[in-house]
Amino acid sequence: MPKSILSVNAGSSSVKITFYTFENPPRPIADAAISGITAPPPKLKYHQGDKKHNEVVKEDLSTPQAAFKYLLQRCFSDPELSDIASVDDVEYICHRVVHGGDYRDAVEINDETLGRLKGLEDLAPLHNFSALEIVRLCKVELPNVKSITFFDSAFHQTIPEAVRTYPINQEIAKANGLRKYGFHGISYSFITRSVAQFLNKPTEKTNLIIMHIGSGASMCVIKNGKSLDTSMGLTPLAGLPGATRSGSIDPSLVFHYTNEAGKLSPASTTEMHISTAEDILNKQSGWKALTGTTDFSQIAVENPPSKAHKLAFDIFVDRMLGYIGSYYVKLNGEVDGVVFSGGIGERSALLRRTLIDKCQCLGLAIDDAANDKGPGDEETVKDITKGSGKGPRVLVCQTDEQV
Numbered sequence: 187m188p189k190s191i192l193s194v195n196a197g198s199s200s201v202k203i204t205f206y207t208f209e210n211p212p213r214p215i216a217d218a219a220i221s222g223i224t225a226p227p228p229k230l231k232y233h234q235g236d237k238k239h240n241e242v243v244k245e246d247l248s249t250p251q252a253a254f255k256y257l258l259q260r261c262f263s264d265p266e267l268s269d270i271a272s273v274d275d276v277e278y279i280c281h282r283v284v285h286g287g288d289y290r291d292a293v294e295i296n297d298e299t300l301g302r303l304k305g306l307e308d309l310a311p312l313h314n315f316s317a318l319e320i321v322r323l324c325k326v327e328l329p330n331v332k333s334i335t336f337f338d339s340a341f342h343q344t345i346p347e348a349v350r351t352y353p354i355n356q357e358i359a360k361a362n363g364l365r366k367y368g369f370h371g372i373s374y375s376f377i378t379r380s381v382a383q384f385l386n387k388p389t390e391k392t393n394l395i396i397m398h399i400g401s402g403a404s405m406c407v408i409k410n411g412k413s414l415d416t417s418m419g420l421t422p423l424a425g426l427p428g429a430t431r432s433g434s435i436d437p438s439l440v441f442h443y444t445n446e447a448g449k450l451s452p453a454s455t456t457e458m459h460i461s462t463a464e465d466i467l468n469k470q471s472g473w474k475a476l477t478g479t480t481d482f483s484q485i486a487v488e489n490p491p492s493k494a495h496k497l498a499f500d501i502f503v504d505r506m507l508g509y510i511g512s513y514y515v516k517l518n519g520e521v522d523g524v525v526f527s528g529g530i531g532e533r534s535a536l537l538r539r540t541l542i543d544k545c546q547c548l549g550l551a552i553d554d555a556a557n558d559k560g561p562g563d564e565e566t567v568k569d570i571t572k573g574s575g576k577g578p579r580v581l582v583c584q585t586d587e588q589v
């Protein structure tokens with residue numbers, strides 16, 4: 187039996203894995219995901235052949251490694267999935283790693299590359315640590331399977347110098363790699379290709395404003411098929427707020443928040459050095475700080491349960507509007523489409539409607555029935571534009587970082 191390819195996507199609140207056939211193009215065989223790692227109980231979504239299954243998991247899966255092990259076992263133990271019964275049936279494991287520093291392409295994991303990635307962990311301790319823990323786990327538990335890491339940051343290598351440079355001492359910036367990197371690039375690359383195909387345009391002539399809004403949320407402006415700017419920066423903290431992240435704030439706020447902010451956080455370990463400020467802004471802010479929940483489906487409701495929920499929703503809409511305006515101007519108004527994706531973008535009709543209603547001056551309008559219905563299971567891109575005029579299309583794209 188030919189071997190399979192396993193693709194692993196460790197997000198901030200979820201771990202998603204997909205097994206593919208080892209052929210070109212690869213074909214998905216089984217799909218499994220644990221969501222709600224930061225908002226227990228964890229939920230399992232399992233998809234194999236015609237079988238689709240959702241369940242609440244009783245085990246404690248509060249770390250990405252625990253979720254990954256659980257998912258692997260779930261797939262290996264499925265009697266109907268005889269093609270992948272053990273690690274012997276896996277040829278390659280492809281890992282999504284958020285921060286790839288200056289890496290422009292995917293790399294195979296060996297002692298040298300793992301060492302270089304370890305060096306990057308300090309730039310993104312909260313995001314790379316979990317993914318690399320899964321890479322390290324695979325090295326031990328699946329020693330004969332080759333691991334390849336794909337980076338969220340690689341897609342944004344095309345961002346021009348004036349956009350990626352922070353106006354600080356350039357010697358220090360260069361020595362320490364302090365610049366805008368941008369993330370969610372694996373997703374933006376998939377969305378750009380899928381939407382260009384949907385619009386029947388060559389990718390290299392397609393201009394888009396894309397929202398990838400999930401637990402971590404960002405936006406990206408695509409000019410001629412390439413990333414021109416994105417809202418995240420040196421780390422995934424910059425830009426839009428998220429489930430537990432503040433997004434961009436005045437950097438001076440850190441010095442006034444608490445006088446302990448610069449010290450190592452109690453969550454810091456010998457491997458993961460994080461300051462109290464990083465811990466607060468990354469893990470104790472955003473929707474969780476405002477409302478107590480990290481689940482945006484409890485916030486994006488017609489009648490919010492509290493003023494704080496309404497405020498969280500309004501803050502999100504306000505920040506996204508700011509980027510839409512900026513990106514529209516950066517594209518000189520030559521926009522083919524405004525695209526919603528990620529857990530919130532794909533599922534919240536209310537958020538899409540609220541945001542697009544505020545963009546009427548840009549000629550954007552939504553068809554309520556199409557928006558309420560959202561994309562079908564097998565529909566990668568759905569057009570929710572009102573009318574068939576010449577203006578930018580409003581689209582929903584069900585992103586697929588694993589493929």
Ligand SMILES: Nc1ncnc2c1ncn2[C@@H]1O[C@H](COP(=O)(O)OP(=O)(O)O)[C@@H](O)[C@H]1O
Nearest residue numbers: 197199200400401402481482483529530533534
């Ligand atoms: N119907 C919905 N309305 C609004 N938000 C939703 C809905 N369904 C899921 N979400 C939110 O989507 C987010 C998860 O998105 P996802 O892109 O899978 O996250 P990540 O990859 O960052 O872990 C969660 O905050 C979840 O609450």
Ligand SMILES: CC(=O)OP(=O)(O)O
Nearest residue numbers: 197198369370402422
């Ligand atoms: C880059 C990032 O924030 O990823 P995620 O949304 O999966 O947490």
Ligand SMILES: [Mg+2]
Nearest residue numbers: 197198400401
């Ligand atoms: Mg994600």
